[in-house]
Amino acid sequence: MPFQMRPDAILSEVKTFNEKLAQGVTNLMEVGEISSGVTPFEVVYTEDKLKLLRYVGEKEPTNTVPMLIVYALVNRPYMTDIQEDRSTVKGLLDAGQDVYLIDWGYPDASDRYLMMDDYLNGYLDNCVDFIRASHGVDAINLLGICQGGAFSLCYSAMHPEKVKNLVTMVTPVDYQTPDNMLSHWVQNIDIDLLVDTTGNIPGEMLNWTFLNLKPYQLMGQKYLGMVDMMGDAKTLKNFMRMEKWIFDSPDQAGETFRQFIKDFFQQNKLLKGEVQIGKYTIDLKNVTMPILNVFAEQDHLVPPDASRALNGATGSSDYTELSFKGGHIGIYVSGKAQKTIPPAIGEWLTKRS
C-alpha cells in the first residue's frame, strides 16, 4: 500500500507542525530589524536616484583595474551582499578586486520617460567615466547581472574602449529559447497598452509574474518548509532576509520597460543586431574585450541556453564559460557559490587586468 499512515501518526505530525508554528511565531517576534547589505561601502557618486557605491574590503585590492557591478533594474542589488557569509561582493573583495556597484534606486512617476539610452549612455556611462577618472585608467572591468548583464553587453558594444573585461552573470542573450517561460508568456501581452496605462510598471506585477514561474513551490511548499526551520532564530532571520529581498521590487521605468520587453523578449533583437539605443545600433561584434559568461544550470528565470547563446555572438577572441550547478539566486547566495564563483571571477579578471 503506498499510503502507510495510521491515524495516530497523522495526529502526531499535526501536533508537531503546530508546535513548531507556535514556537516560530515567538521567534518571529524576536527577529528584530532585518538588515540588508553587510559589507562597508562609501557612496562616491550620485545622480538623480542613482547611487554609486564603492565597497571597502579588509585588505587593499590587488587588481589595479576597478570593477563595476551593473545590477538589473528588477529587484534590489543587495542580493549580491545579502548576509555576512553569503556575499558575492565580499568574495570579490577577498579575491583582490576593487568593487563598485550601481544602486539604481526606486523610480517614481517622474522617471517614467527614462529610456534605455538614459540608463546606459547617461547613468551607466557617467559612473564608468567617474571610476575611470578616479583611478586614472582608460577602461574598467564590468560585471553585469541578469538584465544588468544585457545592459553591460549593450554598453560594451557602444563603448568598447571603456571596458577592459566583461563578466556576464545569468544574462539572457537569446530571449526565445524553447524553455523560456517568461518570454513565452509575454508574447501575447500588449506592452504599449500596459505602459501607456500604468506609466511605470508596478513591482507587484513583477512579483506576480515571477511567482507564476513555480507557483506551487514558491507560494506553498516554501512556506511549509519554513515551519521546519523557524525553531532556529538565525535560520529564521536569514529566511526573512531573503523574503524581504524577493518582494523588494522597485517599479520599472515605463519607457525602458517598453523597449526592453518589446526589443529583447518579443523580437529578440539583441542577437539579430537590431537593438537601437540612442544613436547606436547594438552590434555584439563590437564587444571585443575578453568575456567571462557565468550561468546557472538550474536557472528557471534565465535558462542556461539563453546565456550560452553569447558564445560566438560577439567579436571577442577570449571567451570563457563558467557554469554553476544551481539556480538563478543560488549562484549568489548558496554556500557552494561562495566558495567557487567569486574566486573564479577574481582569478579570471586578475589574469587579464
Add this chain to the structure above:
Amino acid sequence: MIPAWSDDMMKNWSDAQKRYWDAWADLSKMGQPGIAAQPAMPDWTQGLDQWWKAVSPHTVPGASTDAFQRMVDMGKVYMNLAESTYKVRQAGATGAEAIEAWMNSMESGFQSCCANLDAGKFSAHGFGAGQALLDSWQRVTKSLGMEAFQKMGAGGFQMPMSQNWQEQLDKLLGTPAIGYNRESQERLQALTQLGANYQEALDDYLKAFAKQGLESVNALRARVASLREEGKSISSLRELYDLWVDVNEEVYGKFAMTDEYQVVYGDLVNALMAFKQGVNAEMDSIYEAANLPTRKELNAAFQKQQEARREIRALRQQVQELSRKLDALSAVASAPAAAPAPVAEVAPATEPVAEAAPPAKPARRSKKA
C-alpha cells in the same frame, strides 16, 4: 524599530499562545486512560485560523508578518489535508482508500470551481495554486488602485449574487443611450463593458488553473500507482504534500508553455489594462472638471522634465569638452616657444560628469557605511 508592548498586548499574546499550547498538549494525551479520543471530525484548520486571528494583531506589520501570513495560509491547506486523511482513516478505511478519497475530494473541488466560474462565482480550492495566485494578482490590482474590482463575479460589480449576473449585465449594457446625458451614459457603458471583459479574462485564467488542477489529480493517481508497482510507500503527510507539489509543478510546467496558457495570461493582463485605461480616462474627466491636474497633464510635465534632463546631460558634456580644449590651448599658449602640440593630439576625455568630483586617487576607509 519594534514598538514596545503594552501590558494588555502582552497578556493577549500570552493567553492566545497558552490556549494553543494547551490544545495541542491535549492532543498529545490521546490514547491515555481517561482521555477522550479525538472526534471523528477534527477542525484543525479552523483551530489554526482562530489562533492566527488571536496572535496576528500583536505581530509587527512588514516582511515578517507577510511571510508568516503566507505560512499560516499554507498551514491551513496542510491541516485540511490532515483532516481529510485522518477522517477517512478513523472511519476504518485503508491507506489506499484514504488517499483515493482525498484525491476524489480534490477532483470534485476543482470541478465545482470550474462550474462556479461558469455561473459567475468564485470558489477557492485550497490545494490548487489558484487561491495563492489570485491573492498575488489582487495585490497587482491593488497597486493599480483597482481594489474596488477585486471581488469575483457578481460581487465585483456590486450586483446581487445571482446565477445569471452576466445576463443582467448584458441587458444593462444594451440599454440605448438617449437624452441630455447620452455621451456620459455611452462612456459608462463602454467602461462597464471593459470591466466585464476583464471579469471574463480573470474567470478564464482561474478556470485554466482549475483544469490544470484536475490534470494534476490524474497525474497524482498515475504517480501513486507507479509507487505501488515499485513497492514504495508514503509514510507521512508531508511526503504526500511534497509529492502533490512535485506532480503539480510538472503538470503546470508543461501547461505554462502551451499556447492556451499564453493566451489566458496575456488576455488577463491586457483586459485589466484596457479597463484601467478606461478608469483613468474617467478619473481625468473628473479631475479636469474640478480644475485639478490630470494624469495626462502630469505625464506631459514629466516628459518635458526628462527632455530637460537629457539636454542638461548633453550640455554638461559639451561644457566639459570645451573646458578641456580651453585648458589645452592655455597650456600651449603658456608653453615655451619650442614646438607647440596641435590641439587634435590632446589626451582623451577622462573627466567625469559628476555631481561629486572624483578624488585624484580614491582614499579607502575602513569604517562601516
